[in-house]
Amino acid sequence: MAGIYIHIPFCKKACTYCDFHFSTSLKYTEEMTDAICRELLLKKDRISGQVGSIYLGGGTPSVLTAAQLNRIFDTLTQHFSIASAAEITIETNPDDLNASKLAELKQLPVNRFSIGTQSFFDEDLRWMNRAHNAAEAESSIKRSQDAGFENLSIDLIYGYPILTDQKWEQNISTAIDLGVPHISAYSLTVEPKTALAANIKKGRQIPISDDQSAEQFQTLIRKLALAGFEHYEISNYALPGRYAVHNTNYWRGIPYLGIGPSAHGFDGTNRYHNIANNAIYLEKLDKNQLAESVEELSNLDRLNEYLMTSLRTMWGTDLEKIERDFGKVYREETRFNIKPFLDNHWLNLEENHFRLSPEGKLFADHIASELFLIEEHESIIRSKKQSE
Template identity: 70%
Template sequence: MSGIYIHIPFCKQACHYCDFHFSTSLRYTQEMTDAICKEIVMKKERVKDDLGSIYFGGGTPSLLPEKSFQQIFDTITRHFSIATNAEITIEANPDDLNAAKIAVLRQLPINRFSIGIQSFFEEDLRWMNRAHNAEEAETCIKRSQDAGFENLSIDLIYGYPLLTDSKLLENINKSVSFQTPHISAYAMTVEPRTALASAIKKGKQVPVNDEQAAAQFTLLTEKLAIAGFDQYEISNFSLPGKHAVHNTNYWRGIPYLGIGPSAHGFDGYNRYLNVANNAHYMNFLENGQLAETVEELHICDRFNEYIMTSLRTMWGTDLSKIRVDFGKVFAEETKKNVEIFKQRKWVTEQNEVVTLTPDGKLFADYIASELFLLPEEIAEKI
């Protein structure tokens, strides 16, 4: 089943590490909602089956007022068939999830929260310039559960200078103690044009340490495995049967619509990229035009994306699927190229499925890049 990703480009303030597209001004919330609904209608013919997932990302979708959510849901239900068991997720910040807001969200079709906790330590949240505090990080989880939202995912960040191993352990233990079925954990990365990058360049902040991040990644995976979580994707952990439907579809190459400024969509063959500018996006839609460019993917682009995404998951890279979807040459080249990583014990191969070992997960991006194939390489062998 297909999915819809809806990018809500508003935040209260900029986290020091974030390079996502957003605005801290809520002045044009209604105009943005109108534009999003117009884009949904204009793209409705691209979906041929039921919607299995709807995902509100951002930005901070929890900033949207109830009427905006209702308008978007009304538009979707008029133009699409939604599966009865569809996963409908909203990303939310802890400071937004007060009792009143949760009560509002409870009246909508939303059935899953993805909460940006990041840390349960006050000093860490201040260092990141998060809008919430440590108390809100804890209370919002319990409050959501009490209101009936049991399908929760929480985000954690590791590998930043303030985070000692003991603090990471406490973050993990606290997350597990809340019995949230899904945890996403990301290494702190220093993106260009962020406040963190600028502070490091000026010597005001200590650079991120790759060795610390690697050691904490190992600690994280070991502790969550003991707690019964599957590491079904390198950065995502869930209790059995609680994998994120929407994100899993990304990694399995299932088509989805991308709605909103900066959103990406994929139809199985082409990628669609929306303009990352709120004013331009709204102007395009107001004039009845889509605010997107189309990237036509070469068969090698699609193959490389399959390698990059599948290798990160516990289901692995399937050589038989490669043979069917891309051809015999792609399968043969992949089988040959994984040999060196099998020798290093970074991957295993069983029944033509290649999966990363615990050590290999530390080098996932490097391994994937070494398995990529270029058009000229394939042309020589066909």
């Protein structure tokens, strides 16, 4: 079943490391809500059948009022067929999840929270310029559970200079003890045009250590495995059967709508990119025009996307699917390209699926980039096809 992603481009504060599209001014939330509802109407015929997942991300969707969120959900339920068991997620910040906000969210069809916890230490949250404190990080989870929201995911970040190994182990232990069924954990990366990148360039901040990130990544895998979590995607861990439906469908290549400024959509063949500019987005939608560009994906593009996303998961990459969807010569080319990584034990091959080994998980992006096929390969493949 298809999915719908809705990007809410507002945050109370700008985190030092974040390069997502957002505004810290909440002045135009009403106009943005109207534009999002209008875009949903304009795109309602792009997906057929039932919708199996809805994800409100950002930004921080929980900054919207109950009335604004209700308008979005009313538009969804009126114009789309939402499956009765659909996973409906909203990203939230701990400081937003007070008793009154939880009561409001309880009236919506939301059944899953993704909470931007990041750390349970005040000094770390200040370093990140987060809007919440350590006490709110923990209490927001407990309040959500008490309010009946049991399907929770929390975000954690590792690999930053002030995160000692001891603090990182305590962050993991706290998350486990709180009983959340899903954890998304990300190694801090330095993105261009962020405050973190500027501070490192000016010498005000210690550069990120790859060795520290690798060690803390391995600690995370070990501790969560002992707690019964499955490492089902490079950055995602879940108790058995508690995988994120929406994100898993991304990795499986299932179509979804992308709504809101900077959102991406995929129809199985083409990718759609909304403009990352609030003013232009609002201006376009006010005229009932879509603020998007279309990327027509070639066979090679789709294969490379499949290689990249499938390799990150515990299910791995299916050689038979490559043959079925792209052709036998693509399967043979991929089988040849994975040989060095089988030889150095970064990949394992079993029943026509190749997967990252524990050591290979440290080099997932590198391995994927080495497996990508380029136009040069395409010409070779065409020659092979012609000779068959």
